[in-house]
Amino acid sequence: MSGRLEGRVAAVLGGASGMGLAISRRFAAEGAFVYIADLNAAAADDAAAEVRDTGGDAIGVAVDAVSTASIAELYGRIEAEHGVLHVLHSQVGMPGAGGLEVSEEEFDRSIDVNVRSAFFASTLALPLLRRAGGKGSITLLASTAALVGSPLSPLYSLTKGAVVSYTRSLALATATDGIRVNVLCPGPVDTPMLPQFFGRDPGADVQDLMSGFVSVIPMQRPATPEEIAGAAAFLASDDAGFITGIALPIDGGQTAK
Numbered sequence: 001m002s003g004r005l006e007g008r009v010a011a012v013l014g015g016a017s018g019m020g021l022a023i024s025r026r027f028a029a030e031g032a033f034v035y036i037a038d039l040n041a042a043a044a045d046d047a048a049a050e051v052r053d054t055g056g057d058a059i060g061v062a063v064d065a066v067s068t069a070s071i072a073e074l075y076g077r078i079e080a081e082h083g084v085l086h087v088l089h090s091q092v093g094m095p096g097a098g099g100l101e102v103s104e105e106e107f108d109r110s111i112d113v114n115v116r117s118a119f120f121a122s123t124l125a126l127p128l129l130r131r132a133g134g135k136g137s138i139t140l141l142a143s144t145a146a147l148v149g150s151p152l153s154p155l156y157s158l159t160k161g162a163v164v165s166y167t168r169s170l171a172l173a174t175a176t177d178g179i180r181v182n183v184l185c186p187g188p189v190d191t192p193m194l195p196q197f198f199g200r201d202p203g204a205d206v207q208d209l210m211s212g213f214v215s216v217i218p219m220q221r222p223a224t225p226e227e228i229a230g231a232a233a234f235l236a237s238d239d240a241g242f243i244t245g246i247a248l249p250i251d252g253g254q255t256a257k
Contacts, residue, residue: 004237006031008135010087011078013065013121016043018191019141020091022225026233028056032087037063037074065092065117071124078128085128087236089139092117096155107155114159115166122170126179134178137236140167144187144251160185164247171245180244182235187251188214188222219252 005027015024016038024036028051036051036058038044044060051058061077064070078085096110097103118140129136145153146160164183171181214222231250234240249255 003031004233004239005087008032008086008132009035009078009082009084010089010236011035011037011074011085011125012089012091013037013063013071013117014039014091014093014141015089016040016047016060018091019186019189019225019228020089021047022229023089023091023232024058025051025054025056026226026229027087027089027236028058029054030233030237032057033082034058035061035074035078037061037065039064065090065121066112068120068124071120075124075128083128084131085125086132086135087137088122088125088129089141089232089236090118090121091141092121093141093143093160096153096159098153098155100154102155110155110159114156115162118163119166122181126174126177129174129179130177132178135238136174136177136179137240138170138174138179138181139232139235140181140183142167142183142185142247144185144249144255147185147247147249147255167247168245175244180235180240182240182244183247184228184231184235185247185249185251185255186223186228187217187249187254189228190222190224217252217254218256221252223250223252 010027010032012024014020015036024034028034036044036047041062048058048060063074094113097106122138140163142160142163145157146164150157167183
């Protein structure tokens with residue numbers, strides 16, 4: 001690895017599994033001290049131990065990303081231990097209910113997990129990011145469903161589209177503070193969560209639906225978590241020092257059609 005994040009402090013919300021874990025590993029490999037924050041405390045501790053075993057610096061922290069108090073507690077700890085935050089990545093998200101027959105409870109839960117968490121994770125971090133000497137970086141998580149129509153999951157598209165618009169607005173609001181804000185828009189990624197996107201309807205043939213979806217991707221495969229992590233590390237680094245407010249598709253050409 002290039003060490004592009006050497007000496008920097010990073011926090012990854014939802015950082016103990018799937019894409020989040022790959023991003024935690026990559027940030028550490030690039031030299032950052034990583035707070036691996038996750039709702040699953042044991043998984044966060046295990047992920048941090050793995051990073052340390054491979055020569056990186058990380059600590060696991062239990063965080064409920066839909067709780068402003070829990071997020072604030074994380075940032076209070078970072079302030080006490082380091083006094084600054086250079087890199088924030090929020091990987092928190094959920095597929096949500098498919099179709100248009102969605103209960104108010106399902107709707108509210110999707111808004112909380114996909115939108116509320118992104119808003120407060122980023123805004124509450126701003127005081128620490130402003131101390132990064134013009135090196136502050138936020139990356140949020142959206143989806144190709146935010147960029148193109150998704151007839152099977154309109155609610156998911158709604159929440160992820162909101163994150164894209166919010167990213168652009170936050171990038172403008174924080175540009176003079178030296179904080180860059182970007183959003184990753186993956187297509188299908190080979191993680192344990194992928195089948196959940198296709199198994200929301202009773203009786204769905206998950207494997208058949210997954211195969212059909214992947215077949216329309218020009219590169220004919222899903223992404224790996226490590227490919228998403230590579231994009232996140234680039235955007236967090238000085239190599240992307242003049243990039244802010246973008247929604248980056250990582251989709252094997254899906255949105256190019």
